[in-house]
Amino acid sequence: MTSASTASTASQGLAGTTHEPDDTGHFGRWGGRYMPEALIAAVDEVAAEYEKARHDPAFLAELDRLQRDYAGRPSPVTDARRLSEHAGGARILLKREDLNHTGSHKINNVLGQALLTKRMGKTRVIAETGAGQHGVATATAAALMGLECMVYMGEVDTERQALNVARMRLLGAEVVPVTTGSRTLKDALNEAYRDWVASVGHTHYILGTAAGPHPFPRMVRDFHRVIGLEAREQVLAAYGRLPDAVVACVGGGSNAIGIFHPFLDDADVRLIGYEAAGDGVATGRHAASITGGTPGALHGAMSYLLQDEDGQTLETHSISAGLDYPGVGPEHAFLADSGRASYEPVTDAEAMDAFRLLCRTEGIIPAIESAHAIAGAVRLGRTLGPEATILVNLSGRGDKDVDTAARWFGVVDPESLPTEEPPPAEDADGAVASGEREL
Amino acid sequence: MTATGTGITRLAEVFTTAKAEDRAALIAYLPSGYPTIKGSLGLLTQALDAGADLVEVGLPYSDPVLDGPVIQHAVDAALKGGVRVRDTLAIVEQLAERGGRAVVMTYWNPVLRYGVDAFARDLAAAGGLGVITPDLVPDEAGSWLAAADREGLAPIFLVAPSSSDERIASTTAATRGFLYAASTMGVTGARDAVSDTATSLVARARTHTDLPIGVGLGVRNGAQAGEVATFADGVIVGSALVSAAEHGRAAVARLTTELAAGVRGQHTGR
Numbered sequence: 086m087t088s089a090s091t092a093s094t095a096s097q098g099l100a101g102t103t104h105e106p107d108d109t110g111h112f113g114r115w116g117g118r119y120m121p122e123a124l125i126a127a128v129d130e131v132a133a134e135y136e137k138a139r140h141d142p143a144f145l146a147e148l149d150r151l152q153r154d155y156a157g158r159p160s161p162v163t164d165a166r167r168l169s170e171h172a173g174g175a176r177i178l179l180k181r182e183d184l185n186h187t188g189s190h191k192i193n194n195v196l197g198q199a200l201l202t203k204r205m206g207k208t209r210v211i212a213e214t215g216a217g218q219h220g221v222a223t224a225t226a227a228a229l230m231g232l233e234c235m236v237y238m239g240e241v242d243t244e245r246q247a248l249n250v251a252r253m254r255l256l257g258a259e260v261v262p263v264t265t266g267s268r269t270l271k272d273a274l275n276e277a278y279r280d281w282v283a284s285v286g287h288t289h290y291i292l293g294t295a296a297g298p299h300p301f302p303r304m305v306r307d308f309h310r311v312i313g314l315e316a317r318e319q320v321l322a323a324y325g326r327l328p329d330a331v332v333a334c335v336g337g338g339s340n341a342i343g344i345f346h347p348f349l350d351d352a353d354v355r356l357i358g359y360e361a362a363g364d365g366v367a368t369g370r371h372a373a374s375i376t377g378g379t380p381g382a383l384h385g386a387m388s389y390l391l392q393d394e395d396g397q398t399l400e401t402h403s404i405s406a407g408l409d410y411p412g413v414g415p416e417h418a419f420l421a422d423s424g425r426a427s428y429e430p431v432t433d434a435e436a437m438d439a440f441r442l443l444c445r446t447e448g449i450i451p452a453i454e455s456a457h458a459i460a461g462a463v464r465l466g467r468t469l470g471p472e473a474t475i476l477v478n479l480s481g482r483g484d485k486d487v488d489t490a491a492r493w494f495g496v497v498d499p500e501s502l503p504t505e506e507p508p509p510a511e512d513a514d515g516a517v518a519s520g521e522r523e524l
Numbered sequence: 525m526t527a528t529g530t531g532i533t534r535l536a537e538v539f540t541t542a543k544a545e546d547r548a549a550l551i552a553y554l555p556s557g558y559p560t561i562k563g564s565l566g567l568l569t570q571a572l573d574a575g576a577d578l579v580e581v582g583l584p585y586s587d588p589v590l591d592g593p594v595i596q597h598a599v600d601a602a603l604k605g606g607v608r609v610r611d612t613l614a615i616v617e618q619l620a621e622r623g624g625r626a627v628v629m630t631y632w633n634p635v636l637r638y639g640v641d642a643f644a645r646d647l648a649a650a651g652g653l654g655v656i657t658p659d660l661v662p663d664e665a666g667s668w669l670a671a672a673d674r675e676g677l678a679p680i681f682l683v684a685p686s687s688s689d690e691r692i693a694s695t696t697a698a699t700r701g702f703l704y705a706a707s708t709m710g711v712t713g714a715r716d717a718v719s720d721t722a723t724s725l726v727a728r729a730r731t732h733t734d735l736p737i738g739v740g741l742g743v744r745n746g747a748q749a750g751e752v753a754t755f756a757d758g759v760i761v762g763s764a765l766v767s768a769a770e771h772g773r774a775a776v777a778r779l780t781t782e783l784a785a786g787v788r789g790q791h792t793g794r
């Protein structure tokens with residue numbers, strides 16, 4: 086475990102870099118603002134306020150104070166020694182975002198945007214959530230700062246992440262189950278946009294990932310850059326060298342861009358994002374937008390998108406509610422095109438194997454989202470071997486997923502669980518049949 | 525295409541004709557493919573026959589973030605029924621063949637996927653007059669503006685009560701045919717009262733443009749149409765017609781007739 090303090094702070098994430106979009110939020114051909122005129126004034130206001138805030142010492146000090154005294158930053162880096170034995174002997178370092186208050190990296194962005202909400206004089210926040218982690222973080226910050234809070238969540242997700250629905254309600258937020266479309270994360274985003282168009286006078290939309298219209302991809306990234314800034318410093322201090330690879334799961338891409346970004350100029354450090362491959366990309370039942378998608382505009386930005394030949398958004402499939410989204414943040418599309426980062430699929434079955442492995446080797450129950458990154462790291466370690474050091478963003482903890490995992494592994498009497506279809510018996514590669522899933 | 529003139533000039537005629545009759549134009553929205561492809565052609569034809577000066581053929585999209593429940597439900601049903609982008613173009617063509625004037629209302633991603641140039645070419649060939657783009661602002665519309673210009677199609681952008689004067693100026697500068705003024709901050713859906721933000725938005729827009737201005741969002745009956753007609757050049761009706769469509773052609777005809785009377789100031793109470 087690394088030392089409890091770092092010189093890196095959250096506010097440094099906002100300082101500006103040499104990797105910025107243009108003035109209207111384009112990363113090359115990606116990003117921008119593909120959105121209704123009615124909301125342009127609102128995103129202009131957010132952009133202007135963010136620009137002021139990131140140069141305001143009082144704002145930066147408050148952000149650092151909250152991140153330290155409330156969220157518990159810096160998060161440690163853990164050397165996963167027993168996991169390493171399963172990963173070709175490579176050193177696997179876990180950046181412990183699961184230990185943040187509320188249990189994931191999402192709080193980094195939410196604290197920043199909630200402070201910004203106060204600065205803009207708005208009294209209400211709305212959010213979309215898939216896994217519920219962003220919703221819980223938003224409900225938490227709203228309680229802390231005395232803001233009214235409404236969270237949109239696909240009905241499918243309210244069922245599979247019921248614990249987080251309860252947490253949000255306990256925190257005083259109103260949770261609205263969304264019953265349109267595929268009833269998952271993209272539909273929650275649609276509903277949040279519809280709310281925002283009508284409520285923008287007093288409401289800020291705390292978008293939960295590094296996607297959407299400018300300035301969200303850049304601003305959300307900046308609030309998460311602290312992950313990579315701290316980790317880079319921690320790894321250098323502990324091992325005197327940089328990691329060979331930095332890896333993360335990619336839903337919308339916020340935890341990944343947060344840990345990748347401070348390493349962009351370290352040309353020898355490989356950056357790899359793991360996308361949710363569901364039953365396997367070849368089956369069409371997946372959520373791997375970069376691996377399996379094509380360029381398109383959804384929810385405000387041009388990026389890779391899972392769509393049919395008519396540009397209709399495809400339904401996605403992933404065991405992980407937080408990765409079950411057909412798009413991805415535009416900076417990832419840019420990094421994929423440039424080759425600076427690469428993106429690979431991880432199936433449900435691979436992720437769940439990694440979930441079990443981390444539980445059993447390190448005593449850490451990861452979020453199923455983060456288990457995709459663990460699976461990727463193990464796969465990578467086996468190809469790189471014992472000399473390699475791999476830094477993994479452990480983006481969240483798995484309390485919310487205990488129900489899903491218990492079903493997957495059959496560790497509880499099914500009679501005791503609410504009724505639900507069992508998970509598909511086999512993945513594309515025929516890896517796991519349900520009877521063989523042992524914990 | 526039977527008619528002469530570009531989409532832009534034929535669209536302008538809609539408003540000059542209405543103006544000559546000292547009234548506002550009636551613009552009717554209905555999505556293609558709802559309740560079926562053939563059924564939607566029938567409803568759009570009905571709207572034109574019953575007094576709509578122009579129809580907006582809605583191109584169904586999976587993620588209509590600016591639409592309320594009524595239109596969401598209809599386009600969802602249309603997509604489930606298998607409607608394709610090419611069906612929308614075919615409907616425009618069939619309307620145009622019998623002299624109907626039509627623009628397409630579409631979220632941007634289906635056009636991106638079809639290819640902006642190809643869509644403009646095929647829509648112009650079908651006899652369509654322009655495209656209303658609820659989630660495309662001129663800032664991101666470079667290739668569309670070039671294609672529309674080449675094909676003589678009208679790029680029709682929206683302004684909203686939240687639009688700054690600066691944005692109204694830049695948006696109107698890029699718009700052809702008519703400007704679409706969203707009457708309220710919110711999604712589509714019939715409302716009990718037309719908000720008075722619409723009057724001030726139209727007044728603000730008029731300081732920047734001589735384009736005709738159509739007002740949409742929330743108009744549901746003849747009386748409201750009459751009210752909007754006092755300050756706008758076009759009255760746009762969507763959700764109320766889609767609701768009527770649930771009850772069939774006769775209901776669409778009835779409402780359109782009422783709205784057409786409304787834009788002529790002839791509406792006689794609710």
Ligand SMILES: Cc1ncc(COP(=O)(O)O)c(C=O)c1O
Pocket residue numbers: 189190215216217218219293294295334335336337338339340341406407408452454455480481482
């Ligand atoms: C723990 C955790 N990790 C990752 C994600 C995926 O989001 P992103 O790609 O923005 O990091 C989520 C989203 O809900 C999450 O809860």
